[in-house]
Each structure stands twice: as C-alpha cells, then as structure tokens.
Amino acid sequence: MNRTLKRIVSTLAVLALLTGCGPNRVETPSRFPKPVMQPIALSAALQVDAAFSSYVHEEKLPPPGKAWKLSIGPASVDWMKNLLAAAFTDFKGNATAGADLVFRPVIDSVQFSTPAQSRTEFFEAWIKYKVAVLDRNGKPLAEWPIAAYGKRRDKSLASSEDGMGEALNKAMRDGAAGLALELRDPQRLKSLLNAAGARSPSASVEPQPAAGDRHAS
Amino acid sequence: MRRELLMLYLGCSAALGGCVSAKVEQYRQAPTRVASIAKGESVVILSRGQHGDRETETDFNRCLANVLQREGLPVMEEQALVDALYPWLEPRTAPLNADALPKLLDQPGVETRIRAAGVRYMIWIDGQSETTGSAGGLSCAVGPGFAGCFGFGMWDKESAYRAEVWDLNQRSSVGKVSSRATGTSYVPAFIVPIPLIARTQSAACDGAAEQLVDLVRPG
Numbered sequence: 212m213n214r215t216l217k218r219i220v221s222t223l224a225v226l227a228l229l230t231g232c233g234p235n236r237v238e239t240p241s242r243f244p245k246p247v248m249q250p251i252a253l254s255a256a257l258q259v260d261a262a263f264s265s266y267v268h269e270e271k272l273p274p275p276g277k278a279w280k281l282s283i284g285p286a287s288v289d290w291m292k293n294l295l296a297a298a299f300t301d302f303k304g305n306a307t308a309g310a311d312l313v314f315r316p317v318i319d320s321v322q323f324s325t326p327a328q329s330r331t332e333f334f335e336a337w338i339k340y341k342v343a344v345l346d347r348n349g350k351p352l353a354e355w356p357i358a359a360y361g362k363r364r365d366k367s368l369a370s371s372e373d374g375m376g377e378a379l380n381k382a383m384r385d386g387a388a389g390l391a392l393e394l395r396d397p398q399r400l401k402s403l404l405n406a407a408g409a410r411s412p413s414a415s416v417e418p419q420p421a422a423g424d425r426h427a428s
Numbered sequence: 429m430r431r432e433l434l435m436l437y438l439g440c441s442a443a444l445g446g447c448v449s450a451k452v453e454q455y456r457q458a459p460t461r462v463a464s465i466a467k468g469e470s471v472v473i474l475s476r477g478q479h480g481d482r483e484t485e486t487d488f489n490r491c492l493a494n495v496l497q498r499e500g501l502p503v504m505e506e507q508a509l510v511d512a513l514y515p516w517l518e519p520r521t522a523p524l525n526a527d528a529l530p531k532l533l534d535q536p537g538v539e540t541r542i543r544a545a546g547v548r549y550m551i552w553i554d555g556q557s558e559t560t561g562s563a564g565g566l567s568c569a570v571g572p573g574f575a576g577c578f579g580f581g582m583w584d585k586e587s588a589y590r591a592e593v594w595d596l597n598q599r600s601s602v603g604k605v606s607s608r609a610t611g612t613s614y615v616p617a618f619i620v621p622i623p624l625i626a627r628t629q630s631a632a633c634d635g636a637a638e639q640l641v642d643l644v645r646p647g
Contacts, residue, residue: 244511249536294515333483364483388515395535 234269234278237372239286239379243387246297251397253404254301256310257291258345264288268321272328281379283321283338290383291316291390298394311404312352313345319356323375326365333362334374336382342390344403352403355393359386456605456639463595465644469548470502472509476554477519484553488589488633492553495637501644504547512541526594526601533599542596549644550596555589557629560610566617576619586610587632593643603643607635 266284271277295314296302307313319339326332340357361381365374394400465471473492475484493503510517516535523532533539562583569576588608595602611626 244514246514247512247516247535247537247541362483364485384515384518385520388518388520391515392521 234271234280235372235375237279237281237375237379239282239383240376241286241289242380243290243293243384246294246387246391248294248297248391248394249397250298250300251394251400252300253311253400254303254309255295255299255312255314256303256307257288257295257305258307258313258315259288259291259305263316263318266318266321268323270323272325276325276328279323279375281321281323281336281375283318283379286380286383287316287318287338287340287386290387294387294390294394298391309347311347312400313347313349315343315345317341317343323378325371325375332364334365334371334378335362336360336375336378338379338382338386340386342393346404352406355390357386357389357393359383359389361385456603456643463597465501465548468546470504470546471496471549471551471644472504472506472547473551473553474506474509474517474522476552477522478524482556484556484589485629488555488557488587488629489553491630491633492551492591492637492640495633496641499637499641499645501641502546504545509542509545509547512545513538526592529594529596530599533596548596549602550594551640552592552594553589554591555587555632557585557587557632560584560586566615566621568617568621577617577621578619579617581615581617582612584610584612585626585628587628589632589636591636591640593640605636605639605643607632607639609635 264284264287266282266287268279268281268283270279270281272279291314292302292304299312303310317340319341320337321339322337324333324335326334329335338359340359342355342357343351344353344355346352359382361378361384363374363377363381365371473489473496475486475489477483489506496503515521516532516538523529533542562581564579564581566577566579566581568578586608587610588606590604590606592604593602594600609628609631611628611631613626614624615621616624
C-alpha cells in the first residue's frame, strides 16, 4: 500500500515537472458572432492553403519566459468564413470555381506579449494578415493588409493560456472589423470588378437587406 | 478563540480602512432637460478599447451597473450588445464621439438590432485606477514556531473616469460625467500586517453613478 502510494506521488511529481517544461499551448477560441452586414449581390469564395489553415506560431521567450505555441490558422479560417458568408449573398465556401470574387488570405506575421514582458496587466496579440482579392479568372484585383490587434487583462483568468487565447480571439475580431470596413462599400467592389472587366453577367452589387434583418424576419 | 481574533482583525481593518480619505471630484455637462428612460428601455455601459496600454477595469463597469440597477435602471450586458452589433462595436469600428453615432446607426441592420435589444442610452466609460506613488516597505519572516511581518508600507492611488451618455433616439450626446478619487493606503505591520486600503475605485464609481442616475433617471 505504502509502495503504491509512493509510485502515485512520484508519477504525479514527474508529470508536474514535465507539464512545467512544455510550451504554453494555445488554441484560439473560435467564438465569432453572426456579423451585421449588408450582403453584396455577388458570389464569393475563400481560398486557403494548408499553411494558412494550420498556421501555428511558435516562440521561445527569453528566460525566465516560457515557450509558446499559438494555433492561429483554424480560428482565422472560421472568422473569415463567418464574415464572408454575411457579406455576400452567395458564399461558396472554398469552392472557387465560378465565384465572382475569390479571397486568398495569408498570415504575414504574429507577435504577442505577456504581462511579465510588457509590465502591464495585459496579454496582447498582433496578427498581420494580407488578403488578396481575385476575380473569377484568378486575376488579382486588390490586396488588403489587415493588422489585427487584441488584448486581454490577466486578472480573473484561470491560466495564462486562457489570457493569450482571449487576446488572440479579440485580435481576430479586430481583423474581421478591418475586413468588414473594406467590404462596407459595394461601389468599391464594383469599380474593382469593372476595372478588371471581369463581372459575370448575373453579378450585381446592389445592396440587399442586412444579414441581421434577413434572419430576423 | 482564533476565529474571534480573525474577526477582530478584519473588523479593525474595515473600520480603519473606512477612515482613509478619498477625494471625489464630479463634473457634469448636460442640458437641463434630458428625456427620462421609458419602460422597456435599457442602458448599456461600454468600455473604450482603443488604447493599447490601458482599459477600464471590468470591476468598475460592474460597480456602475450594480448601482444603476439598484436605482431602477435596466442595464444590458456590454458583451451582449457588442456581439449583437458585431463587428461594428469593436475597438476599430466603434464610434469615438457622438458625431460618429449616426454613421453607426445608419449601418444596415444596426438600428434594428439596437431597437430589438431595447437600448436607449449608451454610456461610454474611459479611465482607470492606478498607483501613482509608493513608499516604505514590509518584510515578513517565518521560523520554527514564529511568523510575522514588520514595517510600514504606503501607496497613493488615483481613480479617474469619464462617462459620456449618448441618446440613441436623439442620435446625440446628452451629457458627460467625470469622477476622480484619490487616496492613500497604509499597511503598518507589527507581527500582523493591518491593511488600511483607500477604496478610490469604489468612491469614483459611486460619484459617477450618482451623476449618471440623475441624468437618465427612470420616468
């Protein structure tokens, strides 16, 4: 009995030590509300490659800081799909064939800071996206840089991973706000398409009822 | 016996802490006649998130919400409205002043959702509490059969907040309130430390809440 107890205690001690040695792993929460957008009467698709959808940022902070492993890709795909689905009347997901507009994002860089580093009360995260907009023939129409920032106060959080996850979630919401501003003006998209001479005969950019209104009725 | 000593210690701390001074300055800029909140309408307390290095504490907003609710003002939860209007109340897109309010409300779908939520007034809070100076020091030691602290520590704290109230029916600002409280906290320690805390944030909250209730008192 005594031996069993010793084994349990030593196993737990080893596990605790190993947990302390590993990096802080953060899976960014994919919590994005339904956007209030006026859908543009165009079809759109999101084209992401594996580098984007599984993007992980790894960084070892100088001692006494720890290593961090931040999963950015999956939640980034989620917020972009969520926003584009509300911004266009016909969002085709990743089916790019026949879409009037194709959005192809990349993550340019990621930075973060912890309260211990910045000597503030905040976890902070910066994500620099670049969103290329292509027409139905794959011709580039525009490239929008979106610098997203989020922060979360460290008080009342269960762990530093929670704090960083919340900061990243806020950064992605900020990224969504940035992309929403780019898409707010349908006439801007119209001129992009007209300039490229690539509008499909059926495509129109006349405003439709807002997403919130459509679903409320 | 231990329990009684603990109660005595906590009682002394609370009583002496109440003696620590906090100075509250209030400022209100509002027309004499503001439409009172009607039945079924609510207010929402929102924090400014545009500053990189600071943000109003959620404790402060919760304190304000509690006081307003006690006074009969229904308060909608901040995150619920931010989510309902996503992404138009994120730090990047939220209007910075009342002049930009019509642009927000004219955003397709936004006014419908605000009406559905029954929000009449937006109260924007900006400010924070911070330690402005400290002096003294404490040292504690633990030995076989003995533990204790000796020394004297003190620090100054300032809590400064501004609130701006926007009437969503009128699409304009109806008043501004500011509240500032300063105080010094002390921790004398002779074996047992006795914290005498100046509750500046709470004082600033009470000052701001009093003015806000007066501004949009239920009709």
